[in-house]
Amino acid sequence: MKNASSTNKYWELFSTFFKIGAFTFGGGYAMIPLIQRETVENHEWISEEDMMNMVAIAESTPGVLAVNSATFVGCRVAGFWGAVCATFGVVLPSFVLICILSLFYLSFLQNKWVAAAFSGIRCAVVLLMANAVVKLSKQVEFSFIYILLAVLAFVLAVFTNIDTILILIAAGVIGVFYATWKKNSTDRKEA
Amino acid sequence: MAAFLEMFWVFFKIGLFTIGGGYAMIPMITDQVVGKGWLSLPQLIDFIAVSESTPGPFAVNIATFVGMEQAGVLGAIFTTLGVILPSFIIIYLISTLFYDRFIGNHIVQGALSGIRPAVLGLIASAALTVLLSAVFGGAEITQGVGALIEGFRLPSLIILLILIVIKRFKKKIHPILLISVAAALGILFSLLPF
Missing domain, CATH: 1.10.12 (Lyase 2-enoyl-coa Hydratase; Chain  A, domain 2)
Incomplete structure (x- = not known):
C-alpha cells in the first residue's frame, strides 16, 4: 500500500512539474505564480511560508529558478527521488521541444523572410535585456560601493577579456567584506 | 567523449555561476560558448528571442540547443545535465541539511549583496553587445567610432x-x-x- 502511494506521488510530482515547464514562457519569475498555484493551492505540498522561503533561497543560490523550485518541492514531498522526478519533469518539455526545433532551425533561418524578421527581432531583444537591467537594478541597494561594483563589472566586461566568473567571485568576496565591516561598525555604534 | 565532457563542464560552470535568473547567464554564455565558437553572437541573440517564445527556462533551452547543434541528442543531454546539476545539488543539500541556517546566514547575504550589482553590470554589458549587433552590424566599442559608423x-x-x-x-x-x-x-x- 505504501509503495503504491509513493509511486503515485512520484508520478504526481513529475506530471505537475512537467505542466509547469510546458506552460511558462520566458522562464524565471514568470513561473512563480504557476508554481505557487500548483504546489501550494492545488496539491498543498508546501505552505505559503515555504514558498516565500523557497523564492528567497532560489534568489540566493546559483542556478535556474525552475530547477531550484522543482528540486526543493520534490525533496520536501518525497526526498531524493521526489526531487529527481520533479526536476526531470520541469526540464523535459523544453528539452524535447528544443531538440525538435533545432533540427530545422538553421535552414529555417536561411529563409529570406525569416532573416528579415530576425533583423527586427534582434531590436526587441535589446529592449528585453534593457528591461532585465531595470528590473534587477531595483534589487540592488543604492550605496556607493554597490554602484561602483556594477560600473566596474560593466567596464571590465566591455573593455577586457577577464572571465566573467572571476568578476562574480571577486564581487562576492568584496560583498562579504563590506557587509562584515558594515555590521561591525554598526555594532560598535550601538555599544 | 572528451568533447561531451567539455560541453558538460562548460554548462556546469554556467549553471553554477548564474545568479539572478536567465538573462544573468548571457554574459557568461557570450564568454564561454561564443568564445569557443559553438555559437555565433547573432545566433545567440536570435536564440534569446526563440527562447522567449517557447516554454521553459532559458537556461535549459540554450543548453539543449547548443548541445544539439554541437553533437545531437547525446550532446543535448550532456549540456542540459550540466546546466541543471549545480542547482539540483545545491538545493538538495540546502533543503535536507541546513534549511534554517541558510536564510539568515550573513556570509551568504554579504556575498549576494556584492554579486547582485556585478550581475547588473554584466547584463548591462551584454545588452550593449546585443545593441551593437542589432544596430551596428556587430562592431565592438574597442574598434572605435569608424567601425560603428560603418556597421550602422x-x-x-x-x-x-x-x-x-x-x-x-x-x-x-x-x-x-x-x-x-x-x-x-x-x-x-x-x-x-x-
Whole structure:
C-alpha cells in the first residue's frame, strides 16, 4: 500500500512539474505564480511560508529558478527521488521541444523572410535585456560601493577579456567584506 | 567523449555561476560558448528571442540547443545535465541539511549583496553587445567610432525606436507580442526600397 502511494506521488510530482515547464514562457519569475498555484493551492505540498522561503533561497543560490523550485518541492514531498522526478519533469518539455526545433532551425533561418524578421527581432531583444537591467537594478541597494561594483563589472566586461566568473567571485568576496565591516561598525555604534 | 565532457563542464560552470535568473547567464554564455565558437553572437541573440517564445527556462533551452547543434541528442543531454546539476545539488543539500541556517546566514547575504550589482553590470554589458549587433552590424566599442559608423543600420535603429515607444505606452506588453511586432517590422522594412 505504501509503495503504491509513493509511486503515485512520484508520478504526481513529475506530471505537475512537467505542466509547469510546458506552460511558462520566458522562464524565471514568470513561473512563480504557476508554481505557487500548483504546489501550494492545488496539491498543498508546501505552505505559503515555504514558498516565500523557497523564492528567497532560489534568489540566493546559483542556478535556474525552475530547477531550484522543482528540486526543493520534490525533496520536501518525497526526498531524493521526489526531487529527481520533479526536476526531470520541469526540464523535459523544453528539452524535447528544443531538440525538435533545432533540427530545422538553421535552414529555417536561411529563409529570406525569416532573416528579415530576425533583423527586427534582434531590436526587441535589446529592449528585453534593457528591461532585465531595470528590473534587477531595483534589487540592488543604492550605496556607493554597490554602484561602483556594477560600473566596474560593466567596464571590465566591455573593455577586457577577464572571465566573467572571476568578476562574480571577486564581487562576492568584496560583498562579504563590506557587509562584515558594515555590521561591525554598526555594532560598535550601538555599544 | 572528451568533447561531451567539455560541453558538460562548460554548462556546469554556467549553471553554477548564474545568479539572478536567465538573462544573468548571457554574459557568461557570450564568454564561454561564443568564445569557443559553438555559437555565433547573432545566433545567440536570435536564440534569446526563440527562447522567449517557447516554454521553459532559458537556461535549459540554450543548453539543449547548443548541445544539439554541437553533437545531437547525446550532446543535448550532456549540456542540459550540466546546466541543471549545480542547482539540483545545491538545493538538495540546502533543503535536507541546513534549511534554517541558510536564510539568515550573513556570509551568504554579504556575498549576494556584492554579486547582485556585478550581475547588473554584466547584463548591462551584454545588452550593449546585443545593441551593437542589432544596430551596428556587430562592431565592438574597442574598434572605435569608424567601425560603428560603418556597421550602422538606420532601419534597425528606427525599429528599435518604434519598439521603445510601444513599450513606453504599453508597459506590460508580453515579450512574445513585442517579438512578433519586431518581426513584422523587420519584414516590412526589408520590403522598403532603401
